Amino acid sequence: MNHGFFIAFNRIRQSQPKARGFATPIHFCSFANKTRLLGLLTAVAFIGGCDQLDPPAFRLNMVEAVSNETSTEYQQEIADVLGGLFGTPDEPFALPSTGLDLGKLRIAAGPVWSDSAGKHLGLYRKHCVHCHGITGDGRGPTARFLNPYPRDYRQAVYKFKSTYNPAKPTDEDLHRVLIQGVPGTAMPSFSLLPSSEVEALVEYVKYLSIRGQMETELIRYVFDELGEEEEEDENGNLVMKRYPLDPETDADQREAILEILAEIVDGWNASSEAVIAPEEAEIPEDNRAPEEIAASVAAGRDLFYGPRANCVKCHGPTGLGDGQQDDQDNWNKAHKVFLETLAGETEPELVAAKSVVADSLYPVRNAIPRNLRKGVYRGGRRRIDIFWRVYAGIAGTPMPGSGPASAGAQGTLTDTEMWSIVDYVLSLPYEAPSQPQQALPENPNAVTSAG
Amino acid sequence: MNIRKNSLGMLTISLVLATVAPATGADWGSLKGRLIVDGSVAAPAALNVNKDTEFCGQNKLLDETIEVGEGGGLANAFVFLYLKRGKSVDVHPDLASSGSEPAVVDNKGCRFEPHVLLLRTQQTLEIRNSDSVGHNTNFQTLSNPAFNETIPASGSITKMFEKQESYPSNVVCNIHPWMKSFVLVRDNPYMTISGADGSFEISNMPAGELEFVFWHESKGNLKDVALGEAGKTDRKGRAKLEIPAGGTLDLGDIKIAPTALGL
Numbered sequence: 117m118n119h120g121f122f123i124a125f126n127r128i129r130q131s132q133p134k135a136r137g138f139a140t141p142i143h144f145c146s147f148a149n150k151t152r153l154l155g156l157l158t159a160v161a162f163i164g165g166c167d168q169l170d171p172p173a174f175r176l177n178m179v180e181a182v183s184n185e186t187s188t189e190y191q192q193e194i195a196d197v198l199g200g201l202f203g204t205p206d207e208p209f210a211l212p213s214t215g216l217d218l219g220k221l222r223i224a225a226g227p228v229w230s231d232s233a234g235k236h237l238g239l240y241r242k243h244c245v246h247c248h249g250i251t252g253d254g255r256g257p258t259a260r261f262l263n264p265y266p267r268d269y270r271q272a273v274y275k276f277k278s279t280y281n282p283a284k285p286t287d288e289d290l291h292r293v294l295i296q297g298v299p300g301t302a303m304p305s306f307s308l309l310p311s312s313e314v315e316a317l318v319e320y321v322k323y324l325s326i327r328g329q330m331e332t333e334l335i336r337y338v339f340d341e342l343g344e345e346e347e348e349d350e351n352g353n354l355v356m357k358r359y360p361l362d363p364e365t366d367a368d369q370r371e372a373i374l375e376i377l378a379e380i381v382d383g384w385n386a387s388s389e390a391v392i393a394p395e396e397a398e399i400p401e402d403n404r405a406p407e408e409i410a411a412s413v414a415a416g417r418d419l420f421y422g423p424r425a426n427c428v429k430c431h432g433p434t435g436l437g438d439g440q441q442d443d444q445d446n447w448n449k450a451h452k453v454f455l456e457t458l459a460g461e462t463e464p465e466l467v468a469a470k471s472v473v474a475d476s477l478y479p480v481r482n483a484i485p486r487n488l489r490k491g492v493y494r495g496g497r498r499r500i501d502i503f504w505r506v507y508a509g510i511a512g513t514p515m516p517g518s519g520p521a522s523a524g525a526q527g528t529l530t531d532t533e534m535w536s537i538v539d540y541v542l543s544l545p546y547e548a549p550s551q552p553q554q555a556l557p558e559n560p561n562a563v564t565s566a567g
Numbered sequence: 568m569n570i571r572k573n574s575l576g577m578l579t580i581s582l583v584l585a586t587v588a589p590a591t592g593a594d595w596g597s598l599k600g601r602l603i604v605d606g607s608v609a610a611p612a613a614l615n616v617n618k619d620t621e622f623c624g625q626n627k628l629l630d631e632t633i634e635v636g637e638g639g640g641l642a643n644a645f646v647f648l649y650l651k652r653g654k655s656v657d658v659h660p661d662l663a664s665s666g667s668e669p670a671v672v673d674n675k676g677c678r679f680e681p682h683v684l685l686l687r688t689q690q691t692l693e694i695r696n697s698d699s700v701g702h703n704t705n706f707q708t709l710s711n712p713a714f715n716e717t718i719p720a721s722g723s724i725t726k727m728f729e730k731q732e733s734y735p736s737n738v739v740c741n742i743h744p745w746m747k748s749f750v751l752v753r754d755n756p757y758m759t760i761s762g763a764d765g766s767f768e769i770s771n772m773p774a775g776e777l778e779f780v781f782w783h784e785s786k787g788n789l790k791d792v793a794l795g796e797a798g799k800t801d802r803k804g805r806a807k808l809e810i811p812a813g814g815t816l817d818l819g820d821i822k823i824a825p826t827a828l829g830l
Contacts, residue, residue, distance in 0.1 A: 185802065282712030336709070339803065340733055341652055372652055424719040426701035429618060429742040440618050443744040446707075460786060460829025509715050514741030516703035516715045526724065528717045 172205045172241075174198070174251045177270060178473045179454050180332050184339040185466075193361035194334045197373065202327045205250050208320075213374075214381050216323050223313070224320035239313055240320050243306060252324030254447070260478050262302040268447055269321055270328025272383075273512035276495030281508045281517050283390035284383055290318040292496065300492040322384060329380045334361070337372065392507055392519070394500070398531035400539070409539060416540025419533055425518055427537070430485040434549045437487040445483040446512040452480045483514050491545035502538045595659050596810035598779070599768035600794075600818030602641040602761050606825040608633065614745040616677070619700045623677035623743060631682050632785055633828055640765025641823055643683045644789065645735055645751055647758035648769070649778040649805050655755070659771035662756040666690040669725070672738070672748060674702040674718060679738065679748035683784075688731050688754040695723040702743065708736045711752065715741070728752045734782060749784050774812035780805050785828040792827065794818050 176191055186194070203209030208225040210216035228238035236242070241250075247266035249255040254268035267274075276293055277285035285293075294314050297305035306314060338361055347357040363370040400412065419425040421433075432438040444452055455477070458470040486494075495501050495510075507519035507527075519534060520527035529537075611629040634642040650656060666687030673680045674696040686692055694704050696718040705715040710730040718724060735749035751758055757777075761767040781789040781804045788804025797818055800806045810816055 281714055281716075336733070337652075343803065423699070423701045424717075424722075426703070426717055426719070426742060429701065440742055440744065442615075442617060443741050457786065457829075462826045509717075511715075514703075514705070514715075514744075516705065516717045516741065518717045521714050521716055521724070528719050528722060528724075 172250045174202075174205060174327070175253070177253070177328070177331055177335070178476070179450065180335045182466075182469050182473050183454060183457070184335050186335055186338060189358065190338045190342070190361060194331065194338065197334060197361060197363060198327065198331055201330065201373075201377065202323070208323060210323060211377070213378065214326060215385065216326070217319055220316040220319035221323055223316040236313065239309075239317055243309075244317070247302065252321070252328060255478075258302075263481065264301055264445075265447070265478060265481070266302065268328075269325045270331065271446065271512070272325040272329050272380075273446060275510045275512060276501075276505075277508075277511070278392060278504055279387050279390040279508070280392060280522050281511050282521075284387040286387045286391060287315075287318055287322075289387075290321055291315070294318065296496060298494045300490075300494050326377075326380055326384065330377060333376045333380070334373070337361075337376065341372070390522070392504055394503060394507075394535075395531045398535060400499075400535050412536045412539040413543045415533070416536035416538070419529070419537050420540055425529060425533075425537060430514065431488055432485070435488040435544045435547075437485040439485055440514070441482055441484050443483055443514045444480060445514070448480045448483070451477050455480065485515070488541055488544045489549070491542075497542075499535075499538050499542065502541055503534060506534045506537050506541075594774040594812035595771045596774040596812055597768060597770040597772065597815040598646075598808060598810060598818070599766070599815055600821050602644050602765040602767070602821050602823055603639045604633075604635050604641050604765075604825055604828065604830075605639070605822040606830075608635045608639070608825060608830060616743075616745065618743050619677065622698065622700050626676050628676075628678060628745065631678070633830070634682075634763070636763040636765060638764065640761070640763065641783070641828075642761055642763050642765060643749075643784070644761040644765075644767070645683070645685075645749075645758065645780070645782040646761070646767050646769065647751060647753060647780050647782075648755060648772070649780045650755070656757065656777075657773045658755060659773075662771055665756045669693050671695055672704075672750070673697050674704075674740065674746070677743050678746055679740075682748050683735070683760050684748065684750045685758050685760060686728065686750055686752045687756065688728055688752060690727070692726045692728070692750070693723055694718060694726065696720060702740045702746070705739045705741055706736060706750075707738070708732060708752075709734070730754075734780075734787070735784070768815075770815075772810050774810050776807055776809050778805055778807045783828060785830075789823065789827060792821060792823060794821060 174195075176195060180186075181191055201209070201211065206226045208218070208221040210218055210221060223235075223237055224240045226238045226241070228236075228242045230236050244256075246256045246258050247254075247262070248269065249259065249266075252269035254266040256266060259266045272284060274285040274289065274293075276298065277283075277289035279285060279289070291311075291314055293303075294306045294309075294317060296307070297303050306317070309317075342359045342361055344356045344358045346354050349355045361369065363373050404412075420427040420431075420435075422428075428439065430437075430439040443449075454470070455474055458467065458474050461467045461470060491497075493501060495505055505515070506529075507517055509515045509517035518527060518529040518537075519531075611631065611633065614628040614630055616623045616628055631643075636642055648656060666689070669691035670684060670686055671693045672684060672695070674694075675698060677698065677700070696702050699720050701720055702718045703716060704718055704724070705713075706726075707713050708728070710732050711728045714726070716724055730752075731754040732752045735751040738748045738750055740746040757769050757772055759767045759769050781792060781800050783789055788800075790800055790802050790804045792800045792804075794800065794806055794808075795818055797808050797816065798806060808816055808818075
């Protein structure tokens, strides 16, 4: 393990000689306009700040860095460690312990070109980068104008998957999203790509996620474990001593970093065991009689508007998505919180540093519950897709799960009840808008809910 | 070689030179103080109760972010022992079984009761809904798996956290987004929350130099707070304090500028 880490560091040292700017704090494109304030770096994170000749570079998560008052020196050291562990957009790298397939990563990474055998390379930059950005931060050139915004992979939170709410998606889940796209959003379908290319892209999405998670963890590690402390020098004077992030020479740091990486990788490896498998006996047959389906739809409707499943509170009394609209998903909420801390900030240096980052953020958007009358399902329209959404909720969004939170746990609703809700949801687009109101008398608590 | 009894009464043998941890053995001490907002604080604002208004609007719900009691006491601030990654602390025998009772967070009157909570790793947390309206609990953690679950009227779920968190976790209800609470999960008992009058105390800690985090939900780490003769919190809201053997380090009245709370 440690050996690999050393190799990783040596490798990056060789491939990134100082002369090419790796050792200066401005090797991230977005750091072109740099001001130094209180040891904090304010980065102008606009797109297209790179010189055409510079190879594209990963950019630092400035919301996290500024929130954690990560100094310029530490930013550079974090970038170095990340470079050692993950390489660059042109030359990706992954330690064997990550389980990432370097061959696949190389097909997806780098500039767009075809080799002499006609094999396509640079797939991520060809198909994804204008929305998801080089770093996978969801900030490609077209991102600002889209709703929802393209996904920022760095939190490693995915919405449309087969696993329990906190679990990572499986490779098949990501594969499915790429093949089907996310209907009703800008995320297109890539069903025309050969499956080997889709697999390479899935691997690259995971790579960017793991790298993004590691970056955030490193920023927190530096905040929690390192920093400056007052110490006496040889003359007995108090001086500030900085403890650098330097895993190459500090064995404890090296161990800690590899541990953190292993935890992240474990999370991904555990996804296949976290797949929600509906109870066989409760799965409705394909050839149900119309009366049976009608009864299930009616039961589902009662639940949907009732106080146990609570769908009505967000999706509204007619399923139009006009219930609770005052909330945000995790990504927008993080930015909202950041803007709020800026509003309450009094230290001029921090105001300046945070303002620059704040100016670069896209407008915060609320999470609007889905209009279920349209019959457009972003995570797929099969019954199992809707079942997974109801069971686990939609990770990273306000939508809660109604099934057990993990294997063996106690859920709020039974499988049968959730399948009925699925039947009702799938019938909702064809239901007259007045119908839920008629259901009210059976369900006094439903819409008004005064207990 | 150094042979001595540790808190469990078992003999431990360790090399003196390798011992840099705080003193183990029979020497225990306490920390106390009182957090006071140094300035006037406006009365808490009414919350925007825009869902289930008939039920949730019954009680006038107020913003609980900053709770200031009599004499300016700052309630609901967390004070807890900081430990470097992978480090543990000796626990006083009296506290060894703390956290064996389940803790409860209730959804009651469309707010979380309590608003702030301390929890040990492996301690059972029951999240209850005493209301006649449905809620959901969206628990945002950094180290443990986050979750977001429906809690039906009169229902409950139970949870356990395996890892400790570095800071209090934010818990919200998305159906009623004004609802929030903070839960701190640690794997040692050395943590507390300031009471209605701003006072706090942590007892039975191993004497010696220990480091503490001062944290409040308004702005997170309470940085650069003067702690009298004991110094001040650093830019991370942390302070190294000398806990006297068999005694109490009393920080007295600790003044917090309203700006430190974003006021």
